[in-house]
Structures are given as structure tokens and as C-alpha cells.
Amino acid sequence: MPKTVLAFDFGLKRIGVAIGNTLVRQAQPLTVITAATNDAKFEAIAVLLKEWQPACCVVGLPSHPDGTEHEMTVRCRRFANQLNGRFGVPTVLVDERYSSAVIPQQRxxxxxxxxxxxxxxxxxxxxxES
Structure with missing residues (x-):
């Protein structure tokens, strides 16, 4: 049975969201959350979780190129913990060190x-898992 997975690229101003499922294993952009407050951001996330009913959530974990953590690493870990704690959805952290290098520079x-x-x-x- 295919399971839906939501992924989050956490940022202080915006949170990028993508969707995919375990059958096709193909990710696609879904939306960007731009709410001004944390409560409003989590309300928007709650709507997405209710709509898509994901089996798990994935959160990108940034770090320095050598793997050491920085301020955003800590914030992303906290965000992942809040996702799990507030909504009870299993959350997986994925190393995102080189993800931005693959995206053509754009505004x-x-x-x-x-x-x-x-x-x-x-x-x-x-x-x-396959």
C-alpha cells in the first residue's frame, strides 16, 4: 500500500513543502508556507497534514560542508521535533548540505x-525502504 510523505525545507521566513509517495518514489513541489507567526505556520501545516494524511514527514537538516552543525541545524531539529510532538507524525531528518547546489539560482x-x-x-x- 503506497504511503504519502511530506517534506519540509524549513526557513525562518518561508517553509517549502513537497509531496511524494512510497510507490512512485517521485517528489514534487507542493507549496510554500509564508505565515508570519509560528502558530500560523503550524496551522498551515495542520491543514496540509489533514489533507494529505502522510505516513511520515521529512525535514531537511542543514549543516556546514564538513558536517558540523550551525544555528539553522538546531532550528531544523527543533522544527522536526515540533512536527512530531504536535501532530504525532513520524519525522525523519535528511542531510540537505548540497540540495541548494542542484537548484538553478533564481528568485x-x-x-x-x-x-x-x-x-x-x-x-x-x-x-x-524499497
Whole structure:
């Protein structure tokens, strides 16, 4: 039975969201959350979780090229813990160190959803069970 997976590219201003399933294992950009407050961001996430009923969520985990953590690493871990704690959905962290290098440089919000799709595709390629 195919399971839906949602992925998040967490940022302080925007959160990119992508979707895929375990049968096709193909990620695609879904939306970008631009709410001003944390509560509003989590309300938007709650709507997506209710609509798509994912089996798990994937969160991109940034770090320095050598793997050491920085401020956004800590924030992304916290975000993943909040997703799991608030909604009870299993959450997986995926190394996103090189995901932005694959996206053509562009402006605008769509890049956040595309980054989430790259993170989710990496999850399907490297982490998900066949």
C-alpha cells in the first residue's frame, strides 16, 4: 500500500513543502508556507497534514560542508521535533548540505518548494525502504 510523505525545507521566513509517495518514489513541489507567526505556520501545516494524511514527514537538516552543525541545524531539529510532538507524525531528518547546489539560482518563493522536493527525492533515493 503506497504511503504519502511530506517534506519540509524549513526557513525562518518561508517553509517549502513537497509531496511524494512510497510507490512512485517521485517528489514534487507542493507549496510554500509564508505565515508570519509560528502558530500560523503550524496551522498551515495542520491543514496540509489533514489533507494529505502522510505516513511520515521529512525535514531537511542543514549543516556546514564538513558536517558540523550551525544555528539553522538546531532550528531544523527543533522544527522536526515540533512536527512530531504536535501532530504525532513520524519525522525523519535528511542531510540537505548540497540540495541548494542542484537548484538553478533564481528568485522567488517557488525555490523553497523545489528545495523541499530535492530533500524528499534524496529521502526516497537514500533512506526510504524499497
Amino acid at each position: 522567488g518563493e517557488t525555490i523553497d518548494a523545489e528545495a523541499a522536493a530535492i530533500i524528499l527525492q534524496q529521502y526516497f533515493n537514500d533512506y526510504a
